Amino acid sequence: MVGRIFSVFALSMMIMFGHLRVANAAPEMKAEAGWPSAGLLDAAASQNLVLKTNLQWFFGGRAQRGWYLYTPLIGRLLGGDHDAGSREFAEGIYRWQQAYGLNSTGVLDRDTWMSMVVFFQAGRAKGQVATRDSLILAPESDFYDAARPLELRYVDREAYAAYKRMIDAAAEAGTRAAYLKIVSAFRSPAYQAALRRNSPNSGRAGLAINSPHFTGRALDLYVGAEPVSTSDPNRLIQINSPAYQWLVKNAHRFGFHPYFYEPWHWEYRP
Ligand SMILES: [Zn+2]
Known part of the structure; x- marks a missing residue:
């Protein structure tokens, strides 16, 4: 009896620790393989729909709201014209975040958006007055x-x-x-x-x-x-x-x- 209880206990502990180890390893494994889960993408998609018009940021000395005015340019960066509330869009954001070493959430949040602004602004023509x-x-x-x-x-x-x-x-x-x-x-x-x-x-x-x-x-x-x-x-x-x-x-x-x-x-x- 004691033996049986012990083995059930040992088995549960093994399952528990085994499970914990898998759970701990999961985010890293996902990042390496580059496969965001469907659940993560769906959650990101609903946040993106809100941030599209509500994200607060600053540019040119002015408060700005949302990134909806830039969706054609964002689409070009991500390599596809997907609706901001779609899984495909969230996945594109996720991949951008991975490439730029940002926290990969699939959400076009302020940090991610500002990384895009920096990208857009890089290499702009400055200076030299025409002759x-x-x-x-x-x-x-x-x-x-x-x-x-x-x-x-x-x-x-x-x-x-x-x-x-x-x-x-x-x-x-x-x-x-x-x-x-x-x-x-x-x-x-x-x-x-x-x-x-x-x-x-x-x-x-x-x-x-x-x-x-x-x-x-x-x-x-x-x-x-x-x-x-x-x-x-x-x-x-x-x-x-x-x-x-x-x-x-x-x-x-x-x-x-x-x-x-x-x-x-x-x-x-x-
Ligand atoms: Zn001009």
């Missing part, structure tokens, strides 16, 4: 405002050639002619300073002191709604335009890369 020789005058017909004065129609020569190739491809893909016209190209430091004086509240994200537009290689392109307003409702219209979505998927083929915060602003960095 006269590097600029060419683009025709009025390329501009959103067909009456744009001559001194505001200069573009970097190479960026302009790439832009023309890009809009030809966009037209072939069915983008309507009103879209992707140039709203703004080269801006001289003097002109930029005047813009800032006229709109002192635009913030750091709005009118940079060291603007990529000085290079002649940054183009603001028309992607719908108010051409260059950073208000969230305005940007929501823009990111849903077929023209913007085409750019997100194709502009890199022509050497153009997005500024994540402004759907209209594209930089030529071949």
